[in-house]
Amino acid sequence: MTTADGGHPGEQEPASGQGSQFREFFDDPRWAPALIRATVLEAAHPQVGAALIENSTFVMHPWRRLRNTLRSLHRMFGDDEPTRLREAARLNRLHTRLSGTDPRGRPYDAMDPAVRAWVVATLFESTVTMCRLSGQPLEQHTMERLYAEFQAYLAVMGDKAGHLPPTLSAFWLYYDRVVAEELENTEAMRIILYKLFDHLPAPALLSGLPTLWATGRAVAGPLIGAVTVASLPEPFRRRAGLPEMPGARTLMQGAYVTAGLARFLPDGWLRADAVLDVLALSPDSDDPRARAVTALHDRMRRAGALIRLVTPLPSEPRPASRTGTERSAEEFFREVLDQTGDGYLNWPDLAAMAREMSTRLDLAEAEETRLYDAYADWWRELQAALDTDGDGRVSAAEYAAAVPSLAGPALIRVAEVLFDVTDRDGDQHIDADEYRTLFRTAFHRDTAVSGGACTRSAFIGDFLSFMSGRRRSTPFDPLLAEA
Amino acid sequence: MDGNGRWAVERSLPRTSGHRAAEAAVIDVIEAARSAGVRWLSLYAFSTENWSRPHTEVDYLMRLVRSVVRKHAPLLHARGIRCRFLGVGDPRVPPELTRDFADVTTLTGDNRGMTLTVAFDHGGRGDIVAAARSLIRAGVPAETVDERSFAAHLPFPDTPDVDLVIRTSGEHRISNFMLWQVAYAEWIFPAVLWPDFRAPHFLACLHRYRQRDRRFGGVLPEQNGDPTT
Numbered sequence: 001m002t003t004a005d006g007g008h009p010g011e012q013e014p015a016s017g018q019g020s021q022f023r024e025f026f027d028d029p030r031w032a033p034a035l036i037r038a039t040v041l042e043a044a045h046p047q048v049g050a051a052l053i054e055n056s057t058f059v060m061h062p063w064r065r066l067r068n069t070l071r072s073l074h075r076m077f078g079d080d081e082p083t084r085l086r087e088a089a090r091l092n093r094l095h096t097r098l099s100g101t102d103p104r105g106r107p108y109d110a111m112d113p114a115v116r117a118w119v120v121a122t123l124f125e126s127t128v129t130m131c132r133l134s135g136q137p138l139e140q141h142t143m144e145r146l147y148a149e150f151q152a153y154l155a156v157m158g159d160k161a162g163h164l165p166p167t168l169s170a171f172w173l174y175y176d177r178v179v180a181e182e183l184e185n186t187e188a189m190r191i192i193l194y195k196l197f198d199h200l201p202a203p204a205l206l207s208g209l210p211t212l213w214a215t216g217r218a219v220a221g222p223l224i225g226a227v228t229v230a231s232l233p234e235p236f237r238r239r240a241g242l243p244e245m246p247g248a249r250t251l252m253q254g255a256y257v258t259a260g261l262a263r264f265l266p267d268g269w270l271r272a273d274a275v276l277d278v279l280a281l282s283p284d285s286d287d288p289r290a291r292a293v294t295a296l297h298d299r300m301r302r303a304g305a306l307i308r309l310v311t312p313l314p315s316e317p318r319p320a321s322r323t324g325t326e327r328s329a330e331e332f333f334r335e336v337l338d339q340t341g342d343g344y345l346n347w348p349d350l351a352a353m354a355r356e357m358s359t360r361l362d363l364a365e366a367e368e369t370r371l372y373d374a375y376a377d378w379w380r381e382l383q384a385a386l387d388t389d390g391d392g393r394v395s396a397a398e399y400a401a402a403v404p405s406l407a408g409p410a411l412i413r414v415a416e417v418l419f420d421v422t423d424r425d426g427d428q429h430i431d432a433d434e435y436r437t438l439f440r441t442a443f444h445r446d447t448a449v450s451g452g453a454c455t456r457s458a459f460i461g462d463f464l465s466f467m468s469g470r471r472r473s474t475p476f477d478p479l480l481a482e483a
Numbered sequence: 484m485d486g487n488g489r490w491a492v493e494r495s496l497p498r499t500s501g502h503r504a505a506e507a508a509v510i511d512v513i514e515a516a517r518s519a520g521v522r523w524l525s526l527y528a529f530s531t532e533n534w535s536r537p538h539t540e541v542d543y544l545m546r547l548v549r550s551v552v553r554k555h556a557p558l559l560h561a562r563g564i565r566c567r568f569l570g571v572g573d574p575r576v577p578p579e580l581t582r583d584f585a586d587v588t589t590l591t592g593d594n595r596g597m598t599l600t601v602a603f604d605h606g607g608r609g610d611i612v613a614a615a616r617s618l619i620r621a622g623v624p625a626e627t628v629d630e631r632s633f634a635a636h637l638p639f640p641d642t643p644d645v646d647l648v649i650r651t652s653g654e655h656r657i658s659n660f661m662l663w664q665v666a667y668a669e670w671i672f673p674a675v676l677w678p679d680f681r682a683p684h685f686l687a688c689l690h691r692y693r694q695r696d697r698r699f700g701g702v703l704p705e706q707n708g709d710p711t712t
Binding site: 298301302304305306308309310313 | 549550552553556557560582583585586587589590592593
């Protein structure tokens, strides 16, 4: 699974596709710590860090983000050439929209080839390191093949060669130089190391067990942080002033070795995408596995209820019951509008919604642009109506003060465009398949459905009541609110 | 569950201690009803009119109910009792208590033993108004509304008609309790105060109920909630 099989260098086309070296790592549990490590190294790059802080939804919606990342990697390292090109084009469009300036006024641009090369470099280096740390180092020719695959990845994205060094030995010089000279102790990096796992929201499957989830998280959060810090390159730890804790290195190696031992599990037990799919299942989905999951979910809900009832009365006030179908303005702001979790509603929050929808629908360029434009118009409308203190963004208080005026013409326009792009065959009805593409579930009982299809007015009504009426339990909830 | 206050006054204790003493009676009656084979037991804990009591007493009641519910929830679940709470719509009910009610309902929702309905912040007229609202919202044409379809819009529509109402401490009023469901109920008014009410009193009431001749005004609707079967 991890050590090299046959395949000598030169014998095979050094590109992604059939027999991809990287694909063999997809379902490897060591990826869990390695992916966190790669993300930290990515975020330590000032440009990437700024882009993440400004635009990414990983704090509020980490599970959704992880699923999207894995699916994208699957496509990019899959066998199908057209899929790969299409995905590369999609990624490029997505990244074109991520640019701006960081709080210190330095520009960032997700299309900068040097930045993209660094992101790919952290993925490659973390893969190599995770093998080394778990005591099963890659052989030289395997490593070279893997490196060639990552170079091919950049090539598919349309970047000219040269931003990643041509040979593996030159790569290590490049990597050490960036680590020593360019990486910084960025805010994004600190959030990933010290905040993300302490506040990680429960995935849909476990949302009925907040107490248990919070307890496990309180133990696991600092551990994950310590393990990740210990696995970072020494020069960077020193420069960024990250703590050296006794035993952290042993703990870190123990974690990697343990994760590596999972290769002795039977085939088919470990499939990252399957695990994530199950975690994302909500009980009212109609997936074949949903019945089992619903039973499990019910049992967990009951266990959660029992745990809450037998815990001695806590002193801290508990969150209000989530069983109702309405939510307060603050809740709606936190769960739906503030996608990046910075406490403000800003263009990146709305862009994140447009991004999630176009990712789900796998939109072509023209439709994607229409959707983004509609969202941009809505943002201008929101800004004009809600941003009373003129700082260019909308705070939770500003939003709460002006909720009723939310459903303006621009929001209706968003709903219409969303309907148009969801309605693939243009018959003015969203049929079961189209509905499933967007919501990943079949028609819900309380959706206004006539004759097995959802009409334009019903769809738009649903969307508006979700976005303005703050109603829960619409199909839009899992799409935009869940972690 | 009347007479807590009087019970305390008789003993020169604060009213709150009467409420505290009621806990033992509640648990005893639940257990007695379950072992006597009663399938549906409803307790009237707090009416919508009780909000007019002194603020401190209401506050105390809320905290007491919460601790009682939490204390006995695992036991009720172990006995196979399905618990649910009728009412609880007022924003003055503390959210923690609502949460505990929801948790108990979730925990015991699949139990198939006795169904225990605790009327808390309940008012019979309010329920009927809620049913009427729900009918109008559902857009049911006026001609098609009959008693059965109306009852389907009441909260907890699976609740059968009440067969027997026991009102302790010698009060002879309905006090807005499950007005729709008590249409053909038999009433018994034992003089004993609720904190003193125990299993033997409950069984005596059941015995008297069995001896009554229930004619339902000459008609015989289905006795779906007969406690003796």
